[in-house]
Amino acid sequence: MARNKITPKKLARKRARRSTRRGDDSNSGARPGLQTQVTGAGLWDVTSVGGTATVAAIRGQTAVVLRDAGFGERAVNNLKTEDYPDGAVPGDRVEIEINDGAGRIVSIGPRRSKLVRLRAEHGRMALAKEHVIAANIDVAVIVASTTSPPFRARLIDRYLVMCQYGGVEPVICVNKIDLQQPDDAALAIYTDLGVTWTAVSAETGEGMDRLQALLQSKTAVLAGHSGVGKSSIINALTGERSLQVGAVGTDRRGQHTTGSSTMVEWSPDSLLIDTPGIRSLGLWDIDAQTLGWYFPEFADHLSGCRYRDCTHDREPDCAIRVATDAGHIARARFDSYLRMLRE
Numbered sequence: 282m283a284r285n286k287i288t289p290k291k292l293a294r295k296r297a298r299r300s301t302r303r304g305d306d307s308n309s310g311a312r313p314g315l316q317t318q319v320t321g322a323g324l325w326d327v328t329s330v331g332g333t334a335t336v337a338a339i340r341g342q343t344a345v346v347l348r349d350a351g352f353g354e355r356a357v358n359n360l361k362t363e364d365y366p367d368g369a370v371p372g373d374r375v376e377i378e379i380n381d382g383a384g385r386i387v388s389i390g391p392r393r394s395k396l397v398r399l400r401a402e403h404g405r406m407a408l409a410k411e412h413v414i415a416a417n418i419d420v421a422v423i424v425a426s427t428t429s430p431p432f433r434a435r436l437i438d439r440y441l442v443m444c445q446y447g448g449v450e451p452v453i454c455v456n457k458i459d460l461q462q463p464d465d466a467a468l469a470i471y472t473d474l475g476v477t478w479t480a481v482s483a484e485t486g487e488g489m490d491r492l493q494a495l496l497q498s499k500t501a502v503l504a505g506h507s508g509v510g511k512s513s514i515i516n517a518l519t520g521e522r523s524l525q526v527g528a529v530g531t532d533r534r535g536q537h538t539t540g541s542s543t544m545v546e547w548s549p550d551s552l553l554i555d556t557p558g559i560r561s562l563g564l565w566d567i568d569a570q571t572l573g574w575y576f577p578e579f580a581d582h583l584s585g586c587r588y589r590d591c592t593h594d595r596e597p598d599c600a601i602r603v604a605t606d607a608g609h610i611a612r613a614r615f616d617s618y619l620r621m622l623r624e
C-alpha cells in the first residue's frame with residue numbers, strides 16, 4: 282500500500298493544519314488529530330440536521346463531502362436515483378442529512394457541466410452507459426506529455442469532444458517540457474481553434490505560474506492518459522505531496538480503483554479534481570450523424586453538405602471534406618474525427 286495515498290482522514294487533517302496556519306480557526310491550538318472532537322469554524326456539528334455540501338471523492342458506497350462555508354469534511358452515504366444511477370460524483374452539489382451522527386445524501390443538484398466517459402455494460406460496448414467522472418466543473422485541463430508517454434494529439438481531440446459534449450471549457454496542458462520541447466506545430470491547431478494551451482514541467486516548476494493563474498478561483502478537473510503527470514501537476518500546484526504519483530490508485534484490498542476521482546482544495550475557491558486510471562475514453566451517446574457537431578470548426582461548413590445527415594466520410598458533395606482539402610479545417614483534426622466515427 283502506497284504511503285502517499287490520500288484518505289478522508291488525511292484530507293481532514295491536512296485541512297485542519299491549513300486553517301490553523303491561516304489563523305481563522307477557533308481551534309488553532311487543538312492538535313490536528315483531535316479536531317473531530319471539538320466544534321467550531323469549519324467542523325461538522327453532529328447535532329445539526331444537515332445542509333449543502335460539495336462532493337470531493339467517492340469511496341465505494343460512501344461520498345466524502347466538503348461542507349459549505351468551511352473546511353469541514355465527512356463521509357456520508359451516497360444516493361442513487363433514476364436521474365443519477367451512479368450516484369453523486371466529485372463536484373456534485375448535494376443536500377445532506379445527519380441523524381445520530383450518520384450522514385447521507387438526500388438530493389443531488391442539477392449538473393451545469395460534466396465530464397463523461399463510456400463504460401461497457403456486461404463487457405459489451407453496445408450497451409455502454411454514460412459514466413460521469415466529475416460534475417459542475419469550470420475547466421477541464423487536458424494533460425498530455427511531450428514524451429513518455431508520447432504526445433498524442435488524437436487523444437486531446439477525444440477529450441475536446443467530451444468537453445464540447447459536457448459543456449466544459451478545455452485548457453490543454455503539455456507537461457514534461459524538461460524532457461522535450463512541445464510540438465508547436467501540432468499545438469498551433471488548437472490556438473487556431475481558440476483553445477488555450479500551456480506548457481509546463483511539474484518536475485522543475487517551469488510554466489506552473491501561468492497554469493495556476495488559469496485555474497485560480499475555478500473548479501478544474503485534470504484528465505489525460507495515465508502517466509502524463511496529472512497527480513504531479515496537482516501536487517506542484519498545491520505544494521503538497523498529497524496525491525499518489527506514479528501509480529494507479531488501490532483500495533484497502535489492493536484492488537485498482539479506476540475511475541474514482543479525488544478533489545483537492547488548494548485555495549478557498551479553487552478546486553482541483555484528479556482523475557486516476559482513465560484509460561479508454563469512449564464517446565457515449567454520440568452517433569455518427571452528430572459527432573461532427575462537437576468539432577466547433579466544422580460548424581461554418583455543415584450547411585454546405587449535400588445530405589443533411591452527412592457523416593463526412595464517403596458521401597458525395599461533402600463540404601467538410603472540401604474545407605479540409607482547402608486547408609480551412611486542419612487535416613489532423615479531420616483524421617481524428619474519422620477515427621472516432623469509424624469505431
Ligand SMILES: Nc1nc2c(ncn2[C@@H]2O[C@H](COP(=O)(O)OP(=O)(O)O)[C@@H](O)[C@H]2O)c(=O)[nH]1
Pocket residue numbers: 456457458459460481482483484485505506507508509510511512513514525526527528
Ligand atoms: N521528467 C518529468 N517527469 C514527470 C513530470 N511530471 C510527472 N513526471 C513523472 O511521470 C510519472 C507519472 O506521473 P503521475 O503524476 O503519477 O501521472 P498521472 O498518472 O497522470 O497522475 C511519475 O514518475 C512522475 O514523477 C515532469 O514534468 N517531468
Ligand SMILES: [Mg+2]
Pocket residue numbers: 511512513525526527528555556557
Ligand atoms: Mg495520477
Ligand SMILES: [Zn+2]
Pocket residue numbers: 586587591592593594596598599600601602
Ligand atoms: Zn459532409
